[in-house]
Amino acid sequence: MPIFDEMYGTDGAVRPAYAGLADWLAAMPDGALERKRREADILFRRIGITFAVYGEGGDTERVIPFDLVPRVLAATEWATLAAGLEQRVKALNAFLRDVYGGQEILRAGRVPADLVLRNPQYQPMMSGVVPPGGVYTTIAGIDIVRVDAERFYVLEDNARTPSGVSYMLEDREAMMRLFPDLFARHRVAPVGHYPDELLQTLRSLAPEAAREDPTVVLLTPGAYNSAYFEHVFLAEQMGVELVEGQDLVVRDDHVWMREAGGARRVDVIYRRIDDAFLDPLAFRADSTLGVAGLFEVYRAGRVTLANAIGTGVADDKAVYPFVPEMVRFYLGEEPILANVPTWSCRLPGELAYVLDHLGELVVKEVHGSGGYGMLIGPSATREELAAFAERVKADPGNYIAQPTLSLSTVPTLVEAGIAPRHVDLRPFVLAGGDKIRLVPGGLTRVALRDGSLVVNSSQGGGTKDTWVLED
Amino acid sequence: MLARAADNLYWIARYMERAENMARMLDVSWRMSLLPMGDDPQRLQWEPALIVAGCDERFAARGGAINARNVIEFLALDPANPSSIHSCLRSARENARAMRTQLTTEVWETLNATWLEAHRYDWERLNQVGFRAYFDWVKERSHLFRGVSFGTMQRDTPFRFVRLGGFIERADSTARLLDVKYHVLLPTPQDIGGAVDYYQWSALLRSLSGFQAYRRIYRDVLTPRRVAEMLILRPDMPRSLVATFGETTETLVALREQFGRDYECTRLALAMYSKLRYGRIQDIFAFGLHEYLTAFVDSNVELGHSIARDFMLPG
Numbered sequence: 208m209p210i211f212d213e214m215y216g217t218d219g220a221v222r223p224a225y226a227g228l229a230d231w232l233a234a235m236p237d238g239a240l241e242r243k244r245r246e247a248d249i250l251f252r253r254i255g256i257t258f259a260v261y262g263e264g265g266d267t268e269r270v271i272p273f274d275l276v277p278r279v280l281a282a283t284e285w286a287t288l289a290a291g292l293e294q295r296v297k298a299l300n301a302f303l304r305d306v307y308g309g310q311e312i313l314r315a316g317r318v319p320a321d322l323v324l325r326n327p328q329y330q331p332m333m334s335g336v337v338p339p340g341g342v343y344t345t346i347a348g349i350d351i352v353r354v355d356a357e358r359f360y361v362l363e364d365n366a367r368t369p370s371g372v373s374y375m376l377e378d379r380e381a382m383m384r385l386f387p388d389l390f391a392r393h394r395v396a397p398v399g400h401y402p403d404e405l406l407q408t409l410r411s412l413a414p415e416a417a418r419e420d421p422t423v424v425l426l427t428p429g430a431y432n433s434a435y436f437e438h439v440f441l442a443e444q445m446g447v448e449l450v451e452g453q454d455l456v457v458r459d460d461h462v463w464m465r466e467a468g469g470a471r472r473v474d475v476i477y478r479r480i481d482d483a484f485l486d487p488l489a490f491r492a493d494s495t496l497g498v499a500g501l502f503e504v505y506r507a508g509r510v511t512l513a514n515a516i517g518t519g520v521a522d523d524k525a526v527y528p529f530v531p532e533m534v535r536f537y538l539g540e541e542p543i544l545a546n547v548p549t550w551s552c553r554l555p556g557e558l559a560y561v562l563d564h565l566g567e568l569v570v571k572e573v574h575g576s577g578g579y580g581m582l583i584g585p586s587a588t589r590e591e592l593a594a595f596a597e598r599v600k601a602d603p604g605n606y607i608a609q610p611t612l613s614l615s616t617v618p619t620l621v622e623a624g625i626a627p628r629h630v631d632l633r634p635f636v637l638a639g640g641d642k643i644r645l646v647p648g649g650l651t652r653v654a655l656r657d658g659s660l661v662v663n664s665s666q667g668g669g670t671k672d673t674w675v676l677e678d
Numbered sequence: 679m680l681a682r683a684a685d686n687l688y689w690i691a692r693y694m695e696r697a698e699n700m701a702r703m704l705d706v707s708w709r710m711s712l713l714p715m716g717d718d719p720q721r722l723q724w725e726p727a728l729i730v731a732g733c734d735e736r737f738a739a740r741g742g743a744i745n746a747r748n749v750i751e752f753l754a755l756d757p758a759n760p761s762s763i764h765s766c767l768r769s770a771r772e773n774a775r776a777m778r779t780q781l782t783t784e785v786w787e788t789l790n791a792t793w794l795e796a797h798r799y800d801w802e803r804l805n806q807v808g809f810r811a812y813f814d815w816v817k818e819r820s821h822l823f824r825g826v827s828f829g830t831m832q833r834d835t836p837f838r839f840v841r842l843g844g845f846i847e848r849a850d851s852t853a854r855l856l857d858v859k860y861h862v863l864l865p866t867p868q869d870i871g872g873a874v875d876y877y878q879w880s881a882l883l884r885s886l887s888g889f890q891a892y893r894r895i896y897r898d899v900l901t902p903r904r905v906a907e908m909l910i911l912r913p914d915m916p917r918s919l920v921a922t923f924g925e926t927t928e929t930l931v932a933l934r935e936q937f938g939r940d941y942e943c944t945r946l947a948l949a950m951y952s953k954l955r956y957g958r959i960q961d962i963f964a965f966g967l968h969e970y971l972t973a974f975v976d977s978n979v980e981l982g983h984s985i986a987r988d989f990m991l992p993g
Contacts (some may be wrong), residue, residue: 291962374827429776430775430776439778439779442779443779449682449779450680451682454681454682456681464680465680465681465682466679466680466681467679467680467681467683467835467839467937467990468679468685468835468933468936468937468989469937470938518848601883
């Protein structure tokens with residue numbers, strides 16, 4: 208199957224959304240882009256100064272590479288994506304409400320009960336706990352890939368603590384500074400209001416008693432966390448306190464923040480700490496990152512956690528194949544966004560198929576993330592395939608397999624000039640007590656190595672500004 | 679503002695001020711060590727530095743002879759000594775890093791750049807650069823930090839805690855530095871009021887940036903009583919005890935108004951301030967200068983604990 212390039216399609220003709228960009232690139236004098244790239248490096252060091260905070264020498268901290276050529280989506284393309292994303296996140300929240308409530312979808316046999324109830328991400332303590340608005344995954348990052356002009360697939364749902372939105376915002380900021388002329392020639396939908404949307408979403412989920420003027424905080428594991436920059440950035444942009452577990456205390460059935468002038472009640476916690484570390488009394492006793500007694504206050508509905516506890520059961524790779532079923536079951540609609548066809552190795556028939564076709568498939572660990580523990584069949588050696596087959600046979604339930612998709616490409620500035628590179632897209636969906644909010648676009652990740660399909664930043668991926676054109 | 683943030687900001691300023699004052703103290707010790715002395719001059723000249731810095735016991739535990747190299751290395755460069763200039767600059771930067779959101783970019787960059795430069799110093803580099811040049815550099819970085827925070831920070835809670843830390847620390851170090859003379863012995867009792875005595879007092883004054891001011895104020899010879907009066911009781915001397923307490927109480931009163939509560943630390947500070955404001959040098963000398971300074975340092979430490987209890991460890 209030919210690779211679909213988002214600028215040139217499969218036939219080499221520039222697609223309409225890219226017309227302006229193609230002209231602009233063609234008119235670019237030799238070396239001009241290179242100069243802009245150097246300028247961008249300097250800019251990133253300055254506006255993203257906190258990137259370098261971790262490094263002693265200022266340069267040692269890796270800045271995720273930023274590519275200058277934007278990725279463009281037409282208004283109609285985005286409209287479909289947005290509708291599909293909203294639908295999917297509604298279904299994921301309905302699923303979470305159900306599995307921690309009446310478990311109707313399990314009783315109806317539409318999702319295997321053991322897959323949910325015996326899932327390590329399932330939190331039995333959450334049984335009967337309904338957060339405000341019935342919202343569990345408040346901030347969801349849905350990873351999307353594209354294979355041709357029409358088809359977008361959901362590759363993965365991130366319903367716990369998805370990160371990367373700060374790159375989306377910084378990439379846009381950098382592009383507007385570097386190429387103001389490009390923005391004058393295009394009607395690019397803005398994304399800079401994301402922090403406001405996030406704050407409104409969080410406020411809309413405050414406990415009823417505090418709905419008037421809730422105090423929102425962002426809870427971080429601390430300065431040594433790899434996403435700390437993003438925590439600082441979002442707290443600053445929203446104008447809320449960035450707190451650590453030691454700054455919060457539970458007293459009189461509420462959560463309080465220790466301030467210099469006394470204690471202040473906290474109503475909504477945007478937490479960037481995993482479930483297991485939130486409360487040493489309820490979860491891991493050795494955690495020093497969390498707040499003792501937090502879960503009791505949460506269960507009593509006196510503080511809101513975003514995201515809720517136990518959302519991992521909805522984005523687990525073993526549960527992923529059933530998300531389209533969730534859409535049908537809860538919303539009575541056909542899914543707008545399709546899943547990538549997936550074989551579950553826990554089913555004997557599908558396991559046999561996977562083992563027979565290992566060389567053509569991508570095989571993933573059910574609980575793995577970040578591109579680790581993954582086999583890409585077509586680029587593996589015979590020894591690697593044999594070794595991986597043994598691992599799958601030893602523990603089939605731990606693996607799923609998908610066809611090797613020919614991901615779309617977008618022109619990218621590399622050593623040798625402009626060349627196509629594979630991309631994916633992570634839009635951020637905000638589910639509030641009042642409505643679902645989306646800023647147009649998301650974070651585009653690009654695999655900078657020629658032919659590579661792995662876009663994770665830990666594996667040599669970069670980012671691009673993502674444009675949604677307005678009509 | 680978070681109590682932890684108040685604590686961090688307060689300590690950033692204390693550490694920067696402490697680094698500066700350690701540099702001042704080493705500078706005066708170095709100047710005094712160049713004066714002619716009696717037997718075992720190394721020990722006589724460098725032991726007071728350790729005592730005044732409150733590092734004599736830690737130095738003894740570490741072992742080694744008391745001489746210029748060992749003492750300067752220990753008080754300026756030793757990462758294992760939490761009071762060394764090296765450690766203070768590192769701690770200031772670590773506290774700042776944990777509280778990036780409360781600082782302006784300029785303040786953060788000042789602290790970060792200072793640490794990045796400071797941690798390149800070892801004994802060899804210190805000798806290449808020269809002691810005096812190094813002490814001056816440390817002082818300049820502290821001046822820069824003070825100026826940048828003054829020039830860029832919004833006049834609200836974070837700024838108040840930065841000021842508070844700076845002045846509490848400065849009061850401590852002025853009192854300690856003034857006490858150096860008590861510990862530095864003269865070769866013989868006949869030397870009291872002699873040339874060495876004079877040079878020691880003038881080195882002390884210079885290290886507190888008070889030499890020119892003394893000349894302008896008194897237009898007369900150096901006497902211990904006047905030096906002490908100037909550095910304890912003159913409100914127009916920025917490093918005097920009364921001046922630092924003026925600033926401390928002003929800041930604490932502003933915090934009291936802001937938070938609308940009474941604090942024990944404010945009461946303590948006001949009590950100490952009125953003693954300084956209405957104190958007389960003859961009474962201090964009648965009590966004994968060394969005894970007075972020792973008691974002051976103790977009260978100031980108590981005030982520091984009280985500030986921590988009131989603002990940084992609530993509930």
